[in-house]
Amino acid sequence: MARGTATLEVLDETAADGVVERRVLLRTGEAEVPGLHWLPTDPRPSHPTVCMGHGGFQHKRVDNVLALARQLVVDLGVGVVALDAPEHGERESDPGASERTLAALATGDRDARRRAFGREARAAMAARAEAHVAEWAALLDALQQDPRWADGPFGWWGVSMGTTHGLPLTATDDRIAAAVFGLNALRPGDERWETQARAVTVPVLFLTQWDDELMTREASLALWDALGSQDKTLHVNPGRHVEVPRFERRASVDHLGRHLL
Amino acid sequence: MARGTATLEVLDETAADGVVERRVLLRTGEAEVPGLHWLPTDPRPSHPTVCMGHGGFQHKRVDNVLALARQLVVDLGVGVVALDAPEHGERESDPGASERTLAALATGDRDARRRAFGREARAAMAARAEAHVAEWAALLDALQQDPRWADGPFGWWGVSMGTTHGLPLTATDDRIAAAVFGLNALRPGDERWETQARAVTVPVLFLTQWDDELMTREASLALWDALGSQDKTLHVNPGRHVEVPRFERRASVDHLGRHLL
Numbered sequence: 001m002a003r004g005t006a007t008l009e010v011l012d013e014t015a016a017d018g019v020v021e022r023r024v025l026l027r028t029g030e031a032e033v034p035g036l037h038w039l040p041t042d043p044r045p046s047h048p049t050v051c052m053g054h055g056g057f058q059h060k061r062v063d064n065v066l067a068l069a070r071q072l073v074v075d076l077g078v079g080v081v082a083l084d085a086p087e088h089g090e091r092e093s094d095p096g097a098s099e100r101t102l103a104a105l106a107t108g109d110r111d112a113r114r115r116a117f118g119r120e121a122r123a124a125m126a127a128r129a130e131a132h133v134a135e136w137a138a139l140l141d142a143l144q145q146d147p148r149w150a151d152g153p154f155g156w157w158g159v160s161m162g163t164t165h166g167l168p169l170t171a172t173d174d175r176i177a178a179a180v181f182g183l184n185a186l187r188p189g190d191e192r193w194e195t196q197a198r199a200v201t202v203p204v205l206f207l208t209q210w211d212d213e214l215m216t217r218e219a220s221l222a223l224w225d226a227l228g229s230q231d232k233t234l235h236v237n238p239g240r241h242v243e244v245p246r247f248e249r250r251a252s253v254d255h256l257g258r259h260l261l
Numbered sequence: 262m263a264r265g266t267a268t269l270e271v272l273d274e275t276a277a278d279g280v281v282e283r284r285v286l287l288r289t290g291e292a293e294v295p296g297l298h299w300l301p302t303d304p305r306p307s308h309p310t311v312c313m314g315h316g317g318f319q320h321k322r323v324d325n326v327l328a329l330a331r332q333l334v335v336d337l338g339v340g341v342v343a344l345d346a347p348e349h350g351e352r353e354s355d356p357g358a359s360e361r362t363l364a365a366l367a368t369g370d371r372d373a374r375r376r377a378f379g380r381e382a383r384a385a386m387a388a389r390a391e392a393h394v395a396e397w398a399a400l401l402d403a404l405q406q407d408p409r410w411a412d413g414p415f416g417w418w419g420v421s422m423g424t425t426h427g428l429p430l431t432a433t434d435d436r437i438a439a440a441v442f443g444l445n446a447l448r449p450g451d452e453r454w455e456t457q458a459r460a461v462t463v464p465v466l467f468l469t470q471w472d473d474e475l476m477t478r479e480a481s482l483a484l485w486d487a488l489g490s491q492d493k494t495l496h497v498n499p500g501r502h503v504e505v506p507r508f509e510r511r512a513s514v515d516h517l518g519r520h521l522l
Contacts, residue, residue, distance in 0.1 A: 237494050
């Protein structure tokens with residue numbers, strides 16, 4: 001399907017607290033991708049859009065995505081889109097698999113951890129990432145058919161798996177003008193990932209957890225260090241992978257507002 | 262001189278753009294310390310005060326101190342105090358020495374660098390730091406004699422030499438309730454400095470420059486890591502020692518506002 005021919009169908013629309021929430025379906029020609037599109041209830045004729053990628057075993061309407069999306073809409077007057085990644089949310093071929101994995105991981109089960117984060121899991125994630133990056137590019141194509149979103153600018157927010165998807169998108173699609181990444185790492189010898197990081201040149205806020213149980217400090221800092229952006233800023237907080245402090249939401253909104261408005 | 266007997270004399274007062282600037286003189290019994298006290302033109306009866314420590318070879322009214330002080334007053338409605346450190350600003354025994362040192366450093370002169378940052382210079386700085394920390398405690402004593410400032414809370418902002426002074430103050434004086442530190446490091450084996458860092462338990466924002474020519478990345482991260490605070494956040498930006506990006510001012514204001522208001 002040629003660039004610009006993807007379509008975005010609005011399935012339904014609700015509004016609460018100054019925010020419109022539309023359930024949408026992106027048709028790329030290869031896949032149908034369920035998404036959410038949040039907009040100000042009193043939208044400007046033309047306004048920026050932030051693409052939000054959720055984390056692994058999460059989905060397009062998980063708490064942190066929903067809360068930040070609403071804050072971006074209310075504070076900045078921008079639109080926000082979230083899509084379910086392949087095998088996540090409404091796209092699970094084995095419904096409930098992510099939820100069961102999270103429950104098993106919470107018990108500290110070593111087999112569950114190996115299945116979730118081992119070499120095989122990472123290879124499958126990388127293959128799905130390639131497909132999903134193309135889906136995000138198709139989402140931008142579809143948005144740009146509407147004059148409200150034709151000129152962007154577009155931003156990215158996504159940590160952990162959200163960076164696995166957003167970093168290659170930002171590296172290869174010059175429509176993304178600013179990004180928030182984090183909770184991700186550069187393992188020694190991963191030249192492909194390093195090349196993609198070096199190809200990112202837009203302003204980046206990168207969020208890292210000092211006691212992240214899924215990656216070393218060195219590998220986290222190495223990914224931040226590899227980013228090609230002149231304007232990049234790293235925020236580090238104590239705590240584990242999912243313990244990013246609430247106040248970093250404000251920092252994300254400020255970063256995206258500074259570069260998209 | 263007993264705690265609470267230091268005095269603060271107002272020498273003169275001007276007002277512009279919503280900010281009152283008073284030239285003050287702190288008398289500790291051992292020293293007379295010239296300072297500046299910024300206040301909202303329409304002050305609340307009781308309000309927090311941020312103590313701002315300037316960097317080495319700088320003074321109480323250097324550009325970055327003045328700009329941040331005004332922003333703190335206008336955005337948060339708090340008071341701000343800056344003092345000249347020993348052998349800085351109006352307290353230079355050899356007037357103009359700091360300016361000449363900065364000019365020599367700017368040429369890249371190796372002797373100037375050794376004189377400014379070598380072992381002997383660091384020892385002299387440490388001795389002066391001890392005296393200056395006591396001066397800041399006396400400043401808090403003097404402020405607390407006025408009902409507007411008696412209850413604090415007090416915050417600290419100071420990077421580089423401003424951390425050399427503010428970190429021991431925060432570690433030993435429980436009147437400091439939140440701090441911004443940065444551009445400073447923990448050298449291996451410096452147990453005294455490490456002990457002081459571990460004794461800091463208030464919320465800290467720590468600013469680090471990734472390409473700081475005066476310290477290694479490892480030593481910068483080691484100081485952040487040693488801080489005893491549960492609530493601490495590290496911001497890293499590319500660039501040299503004096504190239505902290507302008508947008509970190511916003512982060513400093515947000516951090517101090519979150520914990521002092």
